[in-house]
Amino acid sequence: MNPTFTVNGRSCSAPADGTATLLDVLRDQLALTGAKRGCNYGVCGTCSVLIDGVLGRACLALAADCAGREIVTVEALDADGTPDPIQQRLVAAGAVQCGFCTPAMVLAARGLLAVNPRPSRAEAAAAISGNICRCSGYGAIVDAIVAAGHD
Amino acid sequence: MTEFGVVGTSAPRLDGIEKATGRAAYVDDMVRPGMLHGAVLRSAYAHALIVSVDVSAALALPGVHCVLTGDDFPHRYGAFVQDEVVLARGRVRYVGEPVAAVAAETPALAREALNLIAVDYEELPAVMTPAEALAPDAPLVHEDFAAYGRRVAVPLPPNVCAVTTIAEGDADAAFADCDVVVEGVYRTQPQVHVYLEPCGALAEADAAGKVTVWSSCQSVFRVQATVAEVLGLPMSRIRAIASKVGGAFGGKSDVTVQPLAALLALRSRRPVKLVLTRDDDFMMMRTRHPAEIWMKTGAMADGRLVARAARITLDGGAYAEDSSAVLGFALLIARGPYRIDHIRLEGQVAYTNRLRAAGFRGYGNPQVTFAGECQIDEIAARLGRDPIDLRLQNAVRAGDDWVGGQRLEACGLVECLERLRDALPPRMPGRGIGVACVAHISGILSTSAIVRVLEDGTVTLSTGAVDLGEGADTVLSQICAETLGVPLDRVNYAVPDTDGSPYNWSTGGSRVTYMVGRAVTAAAGQARDRLFDHAAEMLECAVVDLELRPGGRVGIAGVPGAEVAFRDISARAHWAVGGPIIGNASVMFEGGGFDPKRSAVTGNGIGRLGAFVFGAQAAEIEVDDVTGQIAVRRIWAAHDVGRAINPTAVAGQIAGGVAQGLGYALYEDLCFDGPNPANPTLMDYKVPGAKEMPEIIPIIVEHPEPSGPFGAKGIGEPPLVPVAPAIANALADVRGVRLRQLPLTPERVLDALDAART
Numbered sequence: 061m062n063p064t065f066t067v068n069g070r071s072c073s074a075p076a077d078g079t080a081t082l083l084d085v086l087r088d089q090l091a092l093t094g095a096k097r098g099c100n101y102g103v104c105g106t107c108s109v110l111i112d113g114v115l116g117r118a119c120l121a122l123a124a125d126c127a128g129r130e131i132v133t134v135e136a137l138d139a140d141g142t143p144d145p146i147q148q149r150l151v152a153a154g155a156v157q158c159g160f161c162t163p164a165m166v167l168a169a170r171g172l173l174a175v176n177p178r179p180s181r182a183e184a185a186a187a188i189s190g191n192i193c194r195c196s197g198y199g200a201i202v203d204a205i206v207a208a209g210h211d
Numbered sequence: 212m213t214e215f216g217v218v219g220t221s222a223p224r225l226d227g228i229e230k231a232t233g234r235a236a237y238v239d240d241m242v243r244p245g246m247l248h249g250a251v252l253r254s255a256y257a258h259a260l261i262v263s264v265d266v267s268a269a270l271a272l273p274g275v276h277c278v279l280t281g282d283d284f285p286h287r288y289g290a291f292v293q294d295e296v297v298l299a300r301g302r303v304r305y306v307g308e309p310v311a312a313v314a315a316e317t318p319a320l321a322r323e324a325l326n327l328i329a330v331d332y333e334e335l336p337a338v339m340t341p342a343e344a345l346a347p348d349a350p351l352v353h354e355d356f357a358a359y360g361r362r363v364a365v366p367l368p369p370n371v372c373a374v375t376t377i378a379e380g381d382a383d384a385a386f387a388d389c390d391v392v393v394e395g396v397y398r399t400q401p402q403v404h405v406y407l408e409p410c411g412a413l414a415e416a417d418a419a420g421k422v423t424v425w426s427s428c429q430s431v432f433r434v435q436a437t438v439a440e441v442l443g444l445p446m447s448r449i450r451a452i453a454s455k456v457g458g459a460f461g462g463k464s465d466v467t468v469q470p471l472a473a474l475l476a477l478r479s480r481r482p483v484k485l486v487l488t489r490d491d492d493f494m495m496m497r498t499r500h501p502a503e504i505w506m507k508t509g510a511m512a513d514g515r516l517v518a519r520a521a522r523i524t525l526d527g528g529a530y531a532e533d534s535s536a537v538l539g540f541a542l543l544i545a546r547g548p549y550r551i552d553h554i555r556l557e558g559q560v561a562y563t564n565r566l567r568a569a570g571f572r573g574y575g576n577p578q579v580t581f582a583g584e585c586q587i588d589e590i591a592a593r594l595g596r597d598p599i600d601l602r603l604q605n606a607v608r609a610g611d612d613w614v615g616g617q618r619l620e621a622c623g624l625v626e627c628l629e630r631l632r633d634a635l636p637p638r639m640p641g642r643g644i645g646v647a648c649v650a651h652i653s654g655i656l657s658t659s660a661i662v663r664v665l666e667d668g669t670v671t672l673s674t675g676a677v678d679l680g681e682g683a684d685t686v687l688s689q690i691c692a693e694t695l696g697v698p699l700d701r702v703n704y705a706v707p708d709t710d711g712s713p714y715n716w717s718t719g720g721s722r723v724t725y726m727v728g729r730a731v732t733a734a735a736g737q738a739r740d741r742l743f744d745h746a747a748e749m750l751e752c753a754v755v756d757l758e759l760r761p762g763g764r765v766g767i768a769g770v771p772g773a774e775v776a777f778r779d780i781s782a783r784a785h786w787a788v789g790g791p792i793i794g795n796a797s798v799m800f801e802g803g804g805f806d807p808k809r810s811a812v813t814g815n816g817i818g819r820l821g822a823f824v825f826g827a828q829a830a831e832i833e834v835d836d837v838t839g840q841i842a843v844r845r846i847w848a849a850h851d852v853g854r855a856i857n858p859t860a861v862a863g864q865i866a867g868g869v870a871q872g873l874g875y876a877l878y879e880d881l882c883f884d885g886p887n888p889a890n891p892t893l894m895d896y897k898v899p900g901a902k903e904m905p906e907i908i909p910i911i912v913e914h915p916e917p918s919g920p921f922g923a924k925g926i927g928e929p930p931l932v933p934v935a936p937a938i939a940n941a942l943a944d945v946r947g948v949r950l951r952q953l954p955l956t957p958e959r960v961l962d963a964l965d966a967a968r969t
Contacts, residue, residue, distance in 0.1 A: 087240075091242075092233075093233065093236070093239075093240035094232070094233020094234070095233075096237070096239075096407075096408070096457075097239060097409075097486075098407045098408065098409070098457075098489065099489040099892075099893050100488060100489060101489070101892070101893075101894070103892070103893040103894050104407060104489075104893055106407055133233070134232065134233035135232070135233055135234075137232070138232045143228055143231065143232055147228065147231040147232060148228075148231075150227075150231050151223045151224065151227030151228055151231055152223055153859075154221070154223075154224075154859035154860060154862065154863045156224060156227045156230050156231055157224075157458075157680035157681060157682070157863060157867065158230075158406070158407065158408070158455075158456060158457045158458040158459075158679060158680025159226070159227075159229075159230025159231070159235055159455065159457065159680065160237065160406075160407040160408045160457030160458060161407055162230050162231050162233075163230075163231070163232075163233035166231060166233075185901040185902050185904070186901075186902065188901045189900050189901045189902045190900075191901075192405075192407060192893070192898060192900065193407075193901075194405055194406060194407050194458050194460070194867075194870075194871070194898065195458055195680050195681075195863075195867045196863060196866060196867050196870070197866035197867045197868075197869055197870035197904060197907055198870070198900075198901040198904050199866050199904065199906075199907055200862075200863060200866065201901070202901065
């Protein structure tokens with residue numbers, strides 16, 4: 061019996077190959093490609109997902125170690141067809157350029173807002189400090205997170 | 212308020228929600244039936260002969276479908292020197308150079324197969340710096356250089372792939388008369404593009420042998436041309452399509468892995484996806500040119516700048532690629548945006564056994580502007596002048612000529628400096644402020660656009676311009692919508708695809724808004740004229756009496772009810788009279804080079820590339836005297852964009868450029884340990900994170916460019932350029948020490964502070 065965990069509320073079992081990462085499962089098995097493979101060694105942050113509500117690196121997490129965990133990916137946020145307010149704020153703020161970091165930024169913001177609904181700019185910057193953006197200079201992303209806190 | 216409806220508004224980017232919801236498809240997100248996965252073997256040597264390559268064990272591995280080596284790519288390529296091969300043939304020239312490629316059932320299997328390829332090398336002495344490469348009797352990076360095809364066939368010394376000089380006036384005589392002369396050597400480092408999406412391509416051949424290549428690229432047309440060239444196929448057999456591009460910054464301007472994916476697909480008769488790992492991308496791809504710049508600038512006691520001389524050596528790495536043009540552009544810019552009549556600018560590009568240097572946001576400009584803008588401050592200090600004041604005294608203005616004789620039709624540099632001065636706060640204790648200017652171009656070569664009015668009156672815009680994230684598709688759609696008087700949501704921006712899109716040279720050179728925007732304006736204008744022709748017949752009036760009305764209607768001016776909708780006009784065109792309404796336009800920036808009466812030029816001098824753009828920035832810093840760390844607190848960035856088609860997008864380019872400039876100034880440096888890159892990982896190669904960012908205050912200046920679409924010109928590259936010299940000037944301001952080498956690391960700052968104390 062392979063370890064099971066939930067992804068966006070649906071049960072999922074890790075592959076028999078014990079070396080598969082959570083990112084492999086999300087991208088290759090479940091076709092949830094919002095989590096990106098920017099470096100595959102835990103630095104760039106583009107693979108970030110929420111693991112039991114906390115931002116984590118899907119590329120570093122072995123799928124087998126996720127037994128019993130609740131995984132939330134970016135695809136869950138607009139499951140009803142309506143983008144999450146933070147997604148709308150990011151777009152409106154001009155915080156989305158090439159977009160490769162954006163899904164992870166969305167989840168970093170969600171993770172922050174869940175525990176700190178009205179973050180300051182410094183708190184927002186700290187929350188995304190493990191996520192590299194090469195396009196925006198971060199200011200617009202911070203703006204969007206702070207604004208979403210006021211929604 | 213804007214006088215336009217769509218232009219000048221901060222319309223959200225067209226694919227913003229698609230990207231924010233994770234549904235945008237980058238190459239690695241794409242899957243084709245039966246798709247194989249590619250992997251690439253890299254050279255472990257900086258310089259070696261390839262004695263033999265044995266791929267039999269790799270081919271014997273079950274699940275491996277194809278292995279390629281250098282012998283599979285007999286055609287050399289290169290825009291200026293035909294020195295480059297897709298896979299090393301007979302010789303490797305840098306650590307990381309692609310040597311073989313595999314297509315297999317899974318990525319893991321493909322990597323396993325790489326381990327089974329046996330390459331027998333015979334190591335050769337390598338040249339790791341221009342100084343080593345240019346030394347007498349140095350080993351040659353390209354033994355066969357003389358046999359290569361070259362676009363600029365001037366005689367060159369060994370291990371040099373380009374030499375260019377530009378002279379105007381009489382610099383030596385002018386220096387002799389100067390009251391103040393400053394002179395120094397400035398060094399800049401290899402900066403890595405670090406687009407967050409590693410390079411990748413997916414290729415698939417049809418039964419007739421035509422290959423479709425989806426890839427992360429800056430120009431589908433350059434991909435098409437180069438893949439055809441290296442495969443020895445007609446361009447008509449290659450179809451290149453842009454996927455979403457996760458950043459490029461110049462690093463995806465030339466081909467990356469598209470030729471490998473294409474041949475793997477042709478040989479295996481299966482779709483093949485080849486996406487580099489981050490390690491492979493660092494080791495195989497490209498950096499900004501490292502530079503060593505000797506520069507000398509002279510001024511009169513009253514502050515007038517009169518002479519500048521420079522000798523620039525760029526490290527081009529193992530293959531020439533665009534180095535010749537990067538050098539030519541660096542020289543064109545090296546005078547700086549000042550009225551300096553006497554210049555002597557010389558440059559060369561050395562081959563070394565390092566990975567290739569390439570265009571990178573700024574294209575030679577950050578290097579020379581670091582030197583040049585430091586020297587302006589050095590002169591200001593010698594003369595006891597305010598740095599902004601000295602720059603204002605000498606700044607070029609509209610109507611002046613650039614090096615080579617190009618007239619500046621519009622120039623907002625003075626306003627940039629004045630707005631900067633007005634924005635700067637009173638000096639805070641312990642903080643230094645430094646200023647630097649930038650001039651750049653927006654233009655280059657040719658492009659085209661097609662505007663089709665669909666049966667229901669909505670519009671499809673095709674330009675072939677790939678959006679790298681800057682928002683080109685949004686801005687071009689805004690220009691199209693404005694010209695036709697329709698809301699933005701009625702314009703469909705077609706995915707760049709060489710089978711359907713009209714030619715666009717590239718997304719690069721800060722050119723898309725200006726060049727492609729001109730083509731869109733003309734094509735949409737042509738479509739509008741055809742709509743008017745129909746409307747005149749339908750409304751039984753003269754064309755001159757017609758006007759565009761909001762929402763896609765044409766009416767008789769002054770007669771409120773008399774109008775027809777685009778939908779009705781286009782239906783008439785499609786089903787009754789005249790045929791479908793299509794506007795198309797081709798444009799070329801016809802530069803014409805240098806005025807020979809003004810400039811003496813040798814080598815690959817490039818002038819009149821496009822419209823000039825200008826900016827000025829100020830950096831406010833604090834310095835920790837214990838650690839040597841520079842903390843940048845605020846950066847004010849004033850940039851003349853002609854007209855901001857989309858102010859939020861302009862501010863985004865400014866902030867993003869400043870962030871990359873900050874990395875260039877303080878952190879980013881691909882170091883070498885002997886022949887090997889010492890820090891080719893994101894762990895060890897530091898790019899700025901959210902907590903390192905200062906407050907960035909964008910100041911948008913609008914001096915409409917007469918030839919630009921609604922007066923607009925480019926903003927992609929300039930914001931990166933002045934950051935490093937502004938910070939270096941701030942360091943001199945607050946601590947009195949002058950660093951002439953990037954990045955401005957804590958160690959260098961401490962060394963300089965120590966030296967100043969003794």
